[in-house]
Amino acid sequence: MEGKATERDVWGASTMEKTTHKALKIRSNEAAQHWTDALPIGNGRLGGMIWGGVASDTINLNDDTLWTGNPGNYTNPDAPKVLSEVRKLVNDGKYAEATKAAVNLSGNPSEAYQLLGDIKIDFDESHAVYDKETYERELDLDTAIVKVKYTAGGINYTREHFSSSPDKILVTNISASKPGSLSFTIYLDSKLQHESSVQGQNQITMEGGAPMGIKFSAVLELKISDGTGQLHVVDDKKINVKGADWAVICLAASSSFDGPFTKASESKKNPTSESQKVLDLIKNLSYAELSARHLNDYQKLFHRVSLQLSKSSTTVEKDLCSVTGNQSKATEDEKMSTAQRVKSFKTDEDPSFVELLFQYGRYLLISCSRPGTQASNLQGIWNKEIYPPWDGAPHANINLQMNYWPSLPCNLKECQEPLFDYISSLAVNGTKTAKVNYEASGWVVHQVSDIWAKTSPDRGEAVWALWPMGGAWLCTHLWEHYTYTLDKDFLKNKAYPLMEGCALFLLDWLIEGPGGYLETNPSTSPEHMFVAPDGQPASVSYSSTMDMSIIREVFSAVVSASEVLGNSQDDLVKKVLKAQSRLYPTKIAKDGSILEWAQDFEDPEVHHRHVSHLFGLFPGHTITLEKTPDLCKAADFTLQKRGEEGPGWSTTWKAALWARLHNSDNAYGMVKHLIDLVDPDREADFEGGLYSNLFTAHPPFQIDGNFGVCAAIAEMLVQSTMEDLYLLPALPRDKWPNGAVKGLKARGGLTVAINWTKGDLHEANLWSNNSNSISTIRLHYREYAVTTKVKFGRVYTFNKILKCINEYPL
Numbered sequence: 001m002e003g004k005a006t007e008r009d010v011w012g013a014s015t016m017e018k019t020t021h022k023a024l025k026i027r028s029n030e031a032a033q034h035w036t037d038a039l040p041i042g043n044g045r046l047g048g049m050i051w052g053g054v055a056s057d058t059i060n061l062n063d064d065t066l067w068t069g070n071p072g073n074y075t076n077p078d079a080p081k082v083l084s085e086v087r088k089l090v091n092d093g094k095y096a097e098a099t100k101a102a103v104n105l106s107g108n109p110s111e112a113y114q115l116l117g118d119i120k121i122d123f124d125e126s127h128a129v130y131d132k133e134t135y136e137r138e139l140d141l142d143t144a145i146v147k148v149k150y151t152a153g154g155i156n157y158t159r160e161h162f163s164s165s166p167d168k169i170l171v172t173n174i175s176a177s178k179p180g181s182l183s184f185t186i187y188l189d190s191k192l193q194h195e196s197s198v199q200g201q202n203q204i205t206m207e208g209g210a211p212m213g214i215k216f217s218a219v220l221e222l223k224i225s226d227g228t229g230q231l232h233v234v235d236d237k238k239i240n241v242k243g244a245d246w247a248v249i250c251l252a253a254s255s256s257f258d259g260p261f262t263k264a265s266e267s268k269k270n271p272t273s274e275s276q277k278v279l280d281l282i283k284n285l286s287y288a289e290l291s292a293r294h295l296n297d298y299q300k301l302f303h304r305v306s307l308q309l310s311k312s313s314t315t316v317e318k319d320l321c322s323v324t325g326n327q328s329k330a331t332e333d334e335k336m337s338t339a340q341r342v343k344s345f346k347t348d349e350d351p352s353f354v355e356l357l358f359q360y361g362r363y364l365l366i367s368c369s370r371p372g373t374q375a376s377n378l379q380g381i382w383n384k385e386i387y388p389p390w391d392g393a394p395h396a397n398i399n400l401q402m403n404y405w406p407s408l409p410c411n412l413k414e415c416q417e418p419l420f421d422y423i424s425s426l427a428v429n430g431t432k433t434a435k436v437n438y439e440a441s442g443w444v445v446h447q448v449s450d451i452w453a454k455t456s457p458d459r460g461e462a463v464w465a466l467w468p469m470g471g472a473w474l475c476t477h478l479w480e481h482y483t484y485t486l487d488k489d490f491l492k493n494k495a496y497p498l499m500e501g502c503a504l505f506l507l508d509w510l511i512e513g514p515g516g517y518l519e520t521n522p523s524t525s526p527e528h529m530f531v532a533p534d535g536q537p538a539s540v541s542y543s544s545t546m547d548m549s550i551i552r553e554v555f556s557a558v559v560s561a562s563e564v565l566g567n568s569q570d571d572l573v574k575k576v577l578k579a580q581s582r583l584y585p586t587k588i589a590k591d592g593s594i595l596e597w598a599q600d601f602e603d604p605e606v607h608h609r610h611v612s613h614l615f616g617l618f619p620g621h622t623i624t625l626e627k628t629p630d631l632c633k634a635a636d637f638t639l640q641k642r643g644e645e646g647p648g649w650s651t652t653w654k655a656a657l658w659a660r661l662h663n664s665d666n667a668y669g670m671v672k673h674l675i676d677l678v679d680p681d682r683e684a685d686f687e688g689g690l691y692s693n694l695f696t697a698h699p700p701f702q703i704d705g706n707f708g709v710c711a712a713i714a715e716m717l718v719q720s721t722m723e724d725l726y727l728l729p730a731l732p733r734d735k736w737p738n739g740a741v742k743g744l745k746a747r748g749g750l751t752v753a754i755n756w757t758k759g760d761l762h763e764a765n766l767w768s769n770n771s772n773s774i775s776t777i778r779l780h781y782r783e784y785a786v787t788t789k790v791k792f793g794r795v796y797t798f799n800k801i802l803k804c805i806n807e808y809p810l
């Protein structure tokens with residue numbers, strides 16, 4: 001019997017040699033001046049933003065369950081009457097009138113994500129002056145630890161910050177090189193209504209609540225060096241530390257949120273008691289033990305994938321297969337701040353910065369989405385406002401889905417679990433919305449939601465609010481999870497029941513249209529207007545290309561899943577199969593682009609940020625180079641017509657789309673386009689870009705672009721279906737001529753390791769961790785293609801002409 005497959009072992013199988021390389025660090029030579037300069041830490045639920053001030057410091061705190069409001073009524077009994085009116089107007093070609101009438105289908109706004117508060121630290125007069133040349137603030141992606149270092153009065157001070165998932169706490173360690181020289185005052189504060197008090201000598205408790213509902217508590221516990229230093233309570237709200245060698249600060253936080261179906265006033269949870277229990281569990285652990293537990297947990301996820309990109313032919317022989325995430329010794333130019341690296345990218349196009357951006361996306365996903373937490377919202381878990389932009393709410397017309405694009409290809413499948421839990425909650429409320437609003441079976445989700453699993457339309461204009469495809473798009477993630485993991489239990493027990501409910505709604509939502517087609521009516525293309533034939537602006541018509549593309553994707557997934565599960569004779573599947581052939585097809589406009597709407601309407605904004613009509617190309621699978629070359633040609637022209645400009649998430653979606661077309665130049669061009677330093681004082685002058693902490697900008701900050709660029713880079717290096725695997729399909733050979741990537745996942749349960757030199761494949765390793773099947777895959781590289789079987793527990797090595805040159809146990 002073969003032992004359990006371990007991916008770490010195969011990572012030593014490359015012929016490349018280790019080389020000096022830039023560490024995966026986000027650096028600054030000064031304290032944060034803006035929130036988007038601060039460095040994020042998180043354990044999936046509890047987030048912190050580290051400013052790194054010297055005389056005084058602030059750590060912003062967030063809890064992913066702290067939102068305004070309560071569960072809502074997501075139904076509208078008047079909607080069916082309005083729906084009939086809108087459908088008639090659309091059928092009569094009165095699109096502008098239909099657009100106005102459809103406002104009556106709109107609902108209420110989502111609730112808003114909140115901040116929790118701040119840890120405030122005021123240092124004594126010894127910190128009033130410090131040596132600015134010694135100041136360093138950095139986030140090490142390899143350890144998920146933020147460090148702040150500086151010298152004041154000849155004494156070296158160091159702070160370390162991390163948010164621990166295994167121990168559910170945020171930890172700060174402050175130390176000084178000279179014994180007895182650490183003195184500061186610490187307290188908690190919040191923009192929300194709150195009260196704080198010191199408990200005993202070394203604890204501060206802050207209790208408060210979000211508007212209209214959820215209560216919260218944060219409990220801070222302070223430990224200082226034994227036998228050195230004193231603690232004093234100040235004003236019953238602050239603790240003063242005097243003359244310590246070191247101090248360790250542990251903070252636990254909790255809220256009264258008890259699920260999306262429980263009113264805040266009816267919650268039985270006691271946030272203060274919950275927080276205190278967390279601290280009690282770690283009271284006997286030293287800082288070294290807390291740090292080790294944090295590292296062990298985090299690096300099990302982060303070290304699964306390594307990426308190295310290089311221009312220089314002198315560094316061709318690199319071995320990333322042996323890299324365990326600990327990038328080797330720093331080079332001189334690592335003293336350069338990350339903001340400077342962003343600025344210089346326009347001229348130096350440093351490939352190692354792309355590595356950093358890629359791994360930062362993985363870091364952020366690990367930090368804001370773990371099993372048992374909430375799904376990542378519009379800002380992940382990091383927020384500084386009581387009412388953040390767009391309420392910080394999950395938007396299901398691209399943004400929420402993009403947050404999870406890297407989870408499967410970038411080997412972080414566990415991080416997608418909160419999304420599946422969220423979909424389950426949405427299906428409960430969405431069943432009521434579908435029944436009352438649309439007299440349909442199954443379940444539906446619209447464009448925006450919140451922690452209460454809101455499923456009704458948003459408030460406002462139909463151009464954004466009337467979009468009942470959010471749940472269907474989310475359902476594609478369920479099937480994708482199976483295609484990557486081949487987890488049949490997940491498919492049977494979690495995914496397929498949700499997919500069935502989604503398909504039931506779609507079957508009812510589709511109505512008879514002209515030409516024997518099934519159509520969606522009303523239909524919009526997210527957030528995009530058109531000019532109706534009568535010259536009036538409108539957004540509501542029928543069978544937008546995105547509607548049809550998503551439905552086609554869901555129906556295909558249902559059929560494929562039913563075959564896996566042996567349900568292909570079920571009545572639902574038969575209905576889906578019958579409907580599939582009648583879906584309105586994707587069509588090409590007169591100018592050669594993909595039609596965005598069912599008719600060739602005039603587009604008043606050809607550079608619009610959304611590229612919804614290209615869903616079938618990416619993230620969908622219905623437009624492919626092999627099967628639909630004409631549509632691919634039209635998609636190419638569509639992207640050219642749309643242009644480069646757009647928010648960060650739009651830029652990264654375009655990068656992934658170009659990658660699917662195997663257009664390496666344009667895919668790389670969009671990655672480069674994103675790398676533009678945004679000035680927080682002049683946000684209005686920018687579209688897209690990066691802040692100094694590498695958060696992506698709409699602007700303002702939206703985290704989806706960070707995940708989108710991570711997924712797009714992966715797509716440039718590896719693409720797959722259940723039958724085919726493409727190596728380096730969109731590699732920009734002149735920009736990244738040498739490199740290696742290890743640990744990316746491919747559909748069919750495969751893991752991939754590739755290295756290349758001078759723009760050409762050197763070798764590729766494939767292996768499977770699925771013990772229940774033998775994968776048969778067509779492997780592609782340029783003009784070469786071979787069919788191969790991949791058995792569990794075996795590694796297969798292929799050369800540049802795809803000849804299998806080695807096979808050995810994993």
